[in-house]
Amino acid sequence: MSARINLTLKVWRQAGPDTEGAFVVYEATDISTDASFLEMLDIVNERLIDAGEEPIVFESDCREGICGTCGLMINGRAHGPQKGTATCQLHIRSFNDGDHITIEPWRASSFPVLRDLAVDRRALDAIISAGGYITVNTGSAPDANLIPVPKETAETAFDAAACIGCGACVAACPNSAAQLFTAAKLQHLNLLPQGQAERWERTEAMVETMEAFFGSCTNHGECEEACPKEIPIDFIAWANRDYIKAKVKNRKLAG
Amino acid sequence: MIGSLDARIPAGSLENKWTDHKFSMRLVNPNNKRRFDIIVVGSGLAGASAAASLGELGYRVKVLTYHDSPRRAHSIAAQGGINGAKNYQNDGDSVFRLFYDTIKGGDYRSREANVYRLAEVSVDIIDQATAQGVPFAREYGGLLDNRSFGGAQVSRTFYARGQTGQQLLLGAYSALMRQVAAGTVELHTRSEMLELVMHDGRAVGVITRDLISGEVQAHSAHAVVLATGGYGNVYFLSTNAKMCNVTAAWRAHRKGALFANPCYTQIHPTCIPASDDFQSKLTLMSESLRNDGRIWVPQTHDDGRGPDEIPDDDRDYFLERKYPAFGNLVPRDVASRNAKAVVDEGRGVGPLCNGVYLDFSDAIGRDGADVIRAKYGNLFDMYERITGENPYQVPMRIYPATHYTMGGLWVDYELMSNVAGLFVLGEANFSDHGANRLGASALMQGLADGYFVLPYTIGNYLADYLGEAALNPNEPVFKDAKQQVTDEVARWLSIGGTHSVDYYHRELGKLVWDYIGMSRNQTGLEKALSEIAALGEEYHRNVRVLGSADTLNQSLEKAGRVADLFELAELMARDALTREESCGGHFREEHQTEEGEALRDDEQFAHVAAWEWQGAGTASTRHREELAFENVELTQRSYK
Numbered sequence: 001m002s003a004r005i006n007l008t009l010k011v012w013r014q015a016g017p018d019t020e021g022a023f024v025v026y027e028a029t030d031i032s033t034d035a036s037f038l039e040m041l042d043i044v045n046e047r048l049i050d051a052g053e054e055p056i057v058f059e060s061d062c063r064e065g066i067c068g069t070c071g072l073m074i075n076g077r078a079h080g081p082q083k084g085t086a087t088c089q090l091h092i093r094s095f096n097d098g099d100h101i102t103i104e105p106w107r108a109s110s111f112p113v114l115r116d117l118a119v120d121r122r123a124l125d126a127i128i129s130a131g132g133y134i135t136v137n138t139g140s141a142p143d144a145n146l147i148p149v150p151k152e153t154a155e156t157a158f159d160a161a162a163c164i165g166c167g168a169c170v171a172a173c174p175n176s177a178a179q180l181f182t183a184a185k186l187q188h189l190n191l192l193p194q195g196q197a198e199r200w201e202r203t204e205a206m207v208e209t210m211e212a213f214f215g216s217c218t219n220h221g222e223c224e225e226a227c228p229k230e231i232p233i234d235f236i237a238w239a240n241r242d243y244i245k246a247k248v249k250n251r252k253l254a255g
Numbered sequence: 256m257i258g259s260l261d262a263r264i265p266a267g268s269l270e271n272k273w274t275d276h277k278f279s280m281r282l283v284n285p286n287n288k289r290r291f292d293i294i295v296v297g298s299g300l301a302g303a304s305a306a307a308s309l310g311e312l313g314y315r316v317k318v319l320t321y322h323d324s325p326r327r328a329h330s331i332a333a334q335g336g337i338n339g340a341k342n343y344q345n346d347g348d349s350v351f352r353l354f355y356d357t358i359k360g361g362d363y364r365s366r367e368a369n370v371y372r373l374a375e376v377s378v379d380i381i382d383q384a385t386a387q388g389v390p391f392a393r394e395y396g397g398l399l400d401n402r403s404f405g406g407a408q409v410s411r412t413f414y415a416r417g418q419t420g421q422q423l424l425l426g427a428y429s430a431l432m433r434q435v436a437a438g439t440v441e442l443h444t445r446s447e448m449l450e451l452v453m454h455d456g457r458a459v460g461v462i463t464r465d466l467i468s469g470e471v472q473a474h475s476a477h478a479v480v481l482a483t484g485g486y487g488n489v490y491f492l493s494t495n496a497k498m499c500n501v502t503a504a505w506r507a508h509r510k511g512a513l514f515a516n517p518c519y520t521q522i523h524p525t526c527i528p529a530s531d532d533f534q535s536k537l538t539l540m541s542e543s544l545r546n547d548g549r550i551w552v553p554q555t556h557d558d559g560r561g562p563d564e565i566p567d568d569d570r571d572y573f574l575e576r577k578y579p580a581f582g583n584l585v586p587r588d589v590a591s592r593n594a595k596a597v598v599d600e601g602r603g604v605g606p607l608c609n610g611v612y613l614d615f616s617d618a619i620g621r622d623g624a625d626v627i628r629a630k631y632g633n634l635f636d637m638y639e640r641i642t643g644e645n646p647y648q649v650p651m652r653i654y655p656a657t658h659y660t661m662g663g664l665w666v667d668y669e670l671m672s673n674v675a676g677l678f679v680l681g682e683a684n685f686s687d688h689g690a691n692r693l694g695a696s697a698l699m700q701g702l703a704d705g706y707f708v709l710p711y712t713i714g715n716y717l718a719d720y721l722g723e724a725a726l727n728p729n730e731p732v733f734k735d736a737k738q739q740v741t742d743e744v745a746r747w748l749s750i751g752g753t754h755s756v757d758y759y760h761r762e763l764g765k766l767v768w769d770y771i772g773m774s775r776n777q778t779g780l781e782k783a784l785s786e787i788a789a790l791g792e793e794y795h796r797n798v799r800v801l802g803s804a805d806t807l808n809q810s811l812e813k814a815g816r817v818a819d820l821f822e823l824a825e826l827m828a829r830d831a832l833t834r835e836e837s838c839g840g841h842f843r844e845e846h847q848t849e850e851g852e853a854l855r856d857d858e859q860f861a862h863v864a865a866w867e868w869q870g871a872g873t874a875s876t877r878h879r880e881e882l883a884f885e886n887v888e889l890t891q892r893s894y895k
Contacts, residue, residue: 034530049755054801061496062332115807129436133429134388138308138706141386148397158390
C-alpha cells in the first residue's frame, strides 16, 4: 500500500565537463512510495526551482525502461537495488523511511560527465558503426520467409538484441569494460543466418573498436548483475570464441 | 497565400498509381546525388530509415537529433507489432484488405492514394527489417509468426515479443550507423532544431541549438526532412516519452507549413491509470493484451469488493456485451470511450476509481500461465514493477491515455509540405491514418515513409536544382534566424517568474485533457480557447527558467517546447470546434447516434482541415483539401 516517506539524498553536482564536482545533500521529504525514483527527483527539482536553485540535471526519456536514456548509480549500484530494472522503473517502494541514498552519474573514463548526473555515451555508438549491422541496402531484401530461422536461434538472438544501450554494464564493471554491450550486439547478429556473411569482419571490427574506448573484461560478472534487461554473461564467452576464430579466419582470407 | 490545396495525387487506378508515379518521377543520377545536401531532423523509425536510405543512394545527409544517440527516439517504445499484408497465414489478407481496413479504421478521413501505397509497401518493410536481423517472432518451422491486432480480423501483425518498436528502430539505427561509418551521413546528436530557414519560398536549412554548449548553429541544405514525431505531450500526461514535443513541426508551421487536422488525437485504451499528482507520464500496456484479456467493471456503482470477490454475474464485460462480433478487440477509440463511460458512471476500479479491469484469469485457465507468460511476460513484469501488483493473480487495471496524434504537418502525395523543399515523415505528418490509427500501423507508416517513399519522391524535387549549391550558411537569412533563436533563449532566462516550466506544462495538460480529450463539446472547446490563451499569457510573463544559456540546461530546453505546445493547444481547440461532426478520435458530444456512437457528417466534413499560421494572437486560417473516395463506400463503422 502507498505510504509517504522521507529520504536523504547525497547527489553529485558538477557544473560542466571541465569543472570539479562535489556531493550535495538534499532532504526529500514526504515522498509517496508509489512515485518512481525519477518522479522523486522531479519533485526535488520542483522544490529546488521554487527555492531559486538550479535543478539537478539527470537524463530520462521513455520512463518505461526501453530507451536506455536514464541511468544513475544509486548507492553504488547501476540502476539501483532492483534486479532487471532500469532507473526509470525503480519505485520508491524499494526504499524505507529515513534511508540515505547516494546518487552519482555513470563512472567511466569513456563516459565523461556533461553535467551533474548526465554523461556522454557516444563511444557506444562508435562500436555499432564499426560493424553492428547487416549490410542490406533498402530495397535489396529477399522475401522474409525465404530464410527460415529456427525458433530457438531467433529467441536467443532476441535475448541478446534486448540490450537498451544504457551503459550500466560499463558503469558496473571495475574495469569499465563494454564487453556485455558489444557481445550482445555481436551475438544478436552472429547467431542469425542473415548475419553470417559479415560475421568474422564484424566481430574483429567491433571488438577492436570497443578496446579503443573501454577497459578489458576480467570476468567479474558485475555487468550481468547490473543489466536492466538481464542479458547473460554467456554472450561474452560466445563473442570471445568468435573473436579468436575471426582473427584466424580474417588472416586466412587476407593471405 | 495558399491557393487551393492540391495533394498532387497521380491519375490512374488505385493499384497502379504508385508504380506509375515511380516511373514518371524524375531521377537524379548517381553521380549527381552526392552534390545534394539533405537535412533529416529526427532519428526515429521515419528519420533513421530515411537518412540511411538516402545515404545508401549517395546523397550527403545530415541527421540532427536532440537525443544523445539516434537509438533513443521514441519509436523504441512501441510494443505490439507492425502490419504487413503478406498473407502468410492464408486467412484472406491482401494489400487491398489492409488498405480497406486502414481507411475504414481512420473513419474515412484519410487519402485513398496514400493509404493504398502504405499497404502496398508494407510487405517490403517486413522483408527489409528481416534482412537487417530484426528478430521477429517465429513458428517452430522457422518461418515468421503473425497475430491479429486491435480492429483487424486477419492475422497480419509481425511482432518481436512486446518490443517490436525497439527491434525495428535498432534495425533502422544500425543501417543509419553503417552510413555514418561510410561517411554519407553526418550525425549531430544533442542538437535541437529551433528554426526553419526559408529563402525564395523554399526550405533551405535549419537553426539548431547544441544542448551541451548552447551554441546556436546554422545548417544549410537543398531540402529539409522533418521526422520529429507527434504532439501527444500537449496533454502533459501521455504515453509519449518525456522529451517528445512539437517544436520542430511548429516552427515550420510558423514559417508557413500548414498544420492539418490537429484535433485528431488517439487515446489508447490500455494504459496504467495515474496514481497521484506527481505522475510524470503514463505507461502503455500493449493492446495485444486485449487478445487474451477480458475487460470488465462491476455491475453496480461503488462496488467496494476486490476483483476476486466479485462473481461473474456481478461483472459487466461491457465490450463483449455491446460489440459481440469484435468484443474486446474493437478499435482504440471505441474501447477508450466505453471505458470512460463506465468510469464516469462511477463503476471505475482501483484506489482512485479511475480504471477498468483487464482480466487474464480465463486465458490462464484455458492456456496455462506458461503460454500467457511466453506471449506477454515482459508486459506483465512491467505492470508489476509500476503498480506493485501481480497480474497473474490480480486483474490488471487499465485506463485510456493519449498515445498518438494523427494530425500533423500537411503533406502532398510525395510527402512534401506546402513549403517547397520541406518534407515531413512519420507521425509528424498527417497523411495516412485519417481520424484514427489502427494498431500496428504507426511503425508501418514511419518505415514506409522513410525506406520506400521519400527516397523516390525527394529526387523528383531535387532534380530542379541540379548544379545549384546549397545556400551559404553565412547568408543573412541564416544570420537573422540565428539571432532570433539567440534572442528567444535570452528571453526565457530573463523572465524570472515564480513557477517552473513543468508547472505550466502540467496545468496546460489538464485543460487539454478536460476539454480536448476523449470527448469534446462546444462549450468546453470555447472555454479551452480562452483558458489556454490566458494561461499561455501568464506563462510568458511568469515562468521561471534558472541557469544560463551556455550549459546543459533542461528547463531552458523545455521552455520553448512548452510555449509551442500552448500555441498548438489553441489550434487543436479551434480545429475541434470547427469540425462539427464526430469521427475516429474526434468525438463531439453534439454529434452522436442514439447508441452513443460517433456520427460523421460526410456531406460537410469529408475533407482535411489544414491551418495556416497568421501570427501569435491572431486566429489561423482554415484551408480544405477535399477527400475523394472512389474505391471504398463510406459506411458508418460498426463493430457490433
